[in-house]
Amino acid sequence: MASLKICEDTFWVGVNDKRDILFEGLWPITNGVSYNAYIIKGSEKIALIDSVDKFYSKELLANIEEVVKCSEIDYFIMNHIEPDHSGSFEAVIKEAKKAKVVSSQSGINFARSYYGENFEAITVKDGDIIDLGNHKLKFITAPWLHWPETIFTYDTLSQALFSCDAFGTFGSIEGKMFDEDIDKKFYESEMKRYFADIVSHYSQYVLKAGEKIKDLPIKILCPSHGPIYRKDPKYPINLYLKWSSGKDEEKVLIVYGSMYDHTDEIANYVENKIKEKGIDVKSFNVCKVHPSFILPELIDAKAVILGSPTYEASIYPPITNFLEYVKVKSIKQKIFGVFANYTWGSNIPEQIKNRLNEIGMKVIEPMVLIKGRMKEEDKNKIDALIENLFKVLKD
Numbered sequence: 001m002a003s004l005k006i007c008e009d010t011f012w013v014g015v016n017d018k019r020d021i022l023f024e025g026l027w028p029i030t031n032g033v034s035y036n037a038y039i040i041k042g043s044e045k046i047a048l049i050d051s052v053d054k055f056y057s058k059e060l061l062a063n064i065e066e067v068v069k070c071s072e073i074d075y076f077i078m079n080h081i082e083p084d085h086s087g088s089f090e091a092v093i094k095e096a097k098k099a100k101v102v103s104s105q106s107g108i109n110f111a112r113s114y115y116g117e118n119f120e121a122i123t124v125k126d127g128d129i130i131d132l133g134n135h136k137l138k139f140i141t142a143p144w145l146h147w148p149e150t151i152f153t154y155d156t157l158s159q160a161l162f163s164c165d166a167f168g169t170f171g172s173i174e175g176k177m178f179d180e181d182i183d184k185k186f187y188e189s190e191m192k193r194y195f196a197d198i199v200s201h202y203s204q205y206v207l208k209a210g211e212k213i214k215d216l217p218i219k220i221l222c223p224s225h226g227p228i229y230r231k232d233p234k235y236p237i238n239l240y241l242k243w244s245s246g247k248d249e250e251k252v253l254i255v256y257g258s259m260y261d262h263t264d265e266i267a268n269y270v271e272n273k274i275k276e277k278g279i280d281v282k283s284f285n286v287c288k289v290h291p292s293f294i295l296p297e298l299i300d301a302k303a304v305i306l307g308s309p310t311y312e313a314s315i316y317p318p319i320t321n322f323l324e325y326v327k328v329k330s331i332k333q334k335i336f337g338v339f340a341n342y343t344w345g346s347n348i349p350e351q352i353k354n355r356l357n358e359i360g361m362k363v364i365e366p367m368v369l370i371k372g373r374m375k376e377e378d379k380n381k382i383d384a385l386i387e388n389l390f391k392v393l394k395d
C-alpha cells in the first residue's frame with residue numbers, strides 16, 4: 001500500500017511487514033504488522049512523524065515522495081527510538097537534508113547512540129510546541145510506552161494524536177486502514193496479544209498516560225502499529241486502560257506440556273471438571289502454543305493450573321520457558337495450582353512451587369504428583385485441588 005490521506009494535510013506513509021516471522025525475534029507475527037509513519041504538510045513547514053523498520057527504507061521514501069519531496073521535510077519527529085520506528089533513520093536523513101530531528105532528550109541520546117552525531121537535533125519537553133504554520137504540534141511525554149524516551153505528538157488543528165506503540169496492534173493493514181472498515185474482532189484479539197506481549201509490563205504507565213490525555217480532544221488516533229481510528233478513537237484507548245487496570249475475570253487457564261500424553265490426559269480431566277462447575281476455562285499445551293498467545297489470556301485470568309512432566313529431574317523445559325515469559329512480563333500475582341507427572345522419581349511440584357514463589361505467585365495445595373498414567377485415586381487428589389481453587393476464586 002502506498003501513501004494514504006487521513007485528513008486535511010495529513011498522510012500515512014508507512015509500510016506493512018509481512019516478511020518478518022518474529023517481532024523482536026520473539027513474538028510470532030503470523031498476520032504481519034504495520035509500521036506507521038505520517039507526513040503533516042503545514043502551511044509553513046513539513047513534518048515526518050516516525051519512520052519504519054530498516055528493511056523497508058526504500059518503500060518509506062517512495063511513499064513520502066508521493067506526498068512531498070523528502071528534501072522539503074523540516075522536522076523528523078521521533079516519538080520512539082526502537083528500531084521498528086527508527087530503523088530507516090539514516091535513509092531518511094540522507095534524503096531529508098534540511099530536516100531537524102525532534103525527540104525527547106533521551107530520545108536524541110538513544111538516536112545518537114544508534115545513528116551517530118551527524119544530524120541536527122531539537123529536544124522537546126512536555127507541552128512544547130513545534131509550529132508548522134496552521135498545524136501546531138504539541139508534545140506529550142509518555143515515558144515507558146514503550147521505552148523511557150517515548151513521547152506522543154498531538155496536532156492541535158486536526159486533533160490527531162500520534163501515540164506510537166501505545167494503542168497499537170499486531171496485524172498488517174493491507175487495504176483497510178481506518179477503523180470504520182476493519183474487522184474489529186480480528187484486531188481486538190491481535191491488539192490484546194500486542195498489549196500482553198509488548199506493553200503489559202508497563203501497565204502503570206498506560207494508566208498514567210490515560211490520565212494525561214483524558215481531557216484531550218482526540219478526533220483521530222494514529223498509533224504506529226495497526227489501523228487509524230477516526231470513527232471511535234477512544235475504543236483502543238479504553239481497551240488498553242481496561243487491560244492495564246489489573247481487574248481479573250473469573251477465568252482459569254490450564255497451561256501444561258506433554259511428550260507422551262500422560263500430562264495431557266490429566267489436563268483434559270482438569271478442564272472438564274472446571275467446565276462442569278460452569279467456570280470459564282481455557283487450556284494451552286505449551287508444546288503447541290507459543291507464550292505470545294497465552295499471555296493475553298493470562299493478563300485477566302484469576303487462576304492458572306500448571307502441569308508438567310518430569311524431565312531429567314527438572315521441570316519440563318517448555319514450562320520453564322513459559323514461566324520465564326511470565327517473570328519478564330511482570331505478570332501480576334495469580335493463584336496457581338500445580339500437577340506433575342513422572343515415572344521413576346520426581347520433586348517437580350516443589351521445584352515449580354519455588355519458581356512460582358520466586359516470581360511472586362501464590363500456590364494453593366494440594367499439589368498433585370502422578371506416577372505414569374492417571375488412576376482413579378489420582379482423580380480424588382485433583383478434585384481436592386480444584387475444590388480448593390474454587391474456594392480461593394470465590395473469595
Ligand SMILES: Cc1cc2nc3c(=O)[nH]c(=O)nc-3n(C[C@H](O)[C@H](O)[C@H](O)COP(=O)(O)O)c2cc1C
Pocket residue numbers: 257258259260261262263264309310311312313314341342343344345346372
Ligand atoms: C528425556 C526424558 C527425561 C525424563 N526424565 C525423568 C525424570 O528425571 N524422572 C522421572 O520420574 N521421569 C522422567 N521421565 C519420564 C516422564 O516424566 C514420564 O514419561 C511422563 O509420564 C511423561 O509425561 P507425558 O506423557 O505427559 O509426556 C523422562 C522422560 C523423558 C523422555
Ligand SMILES: [Fe+2]
Pocket residue numbers: 080082146147165
Ligand atoms: Fe516499541
Ligand SMILES: [Fe+2]
Pocket residue numbers: 082084085164165224225
Ligand atoms: Fe513499535
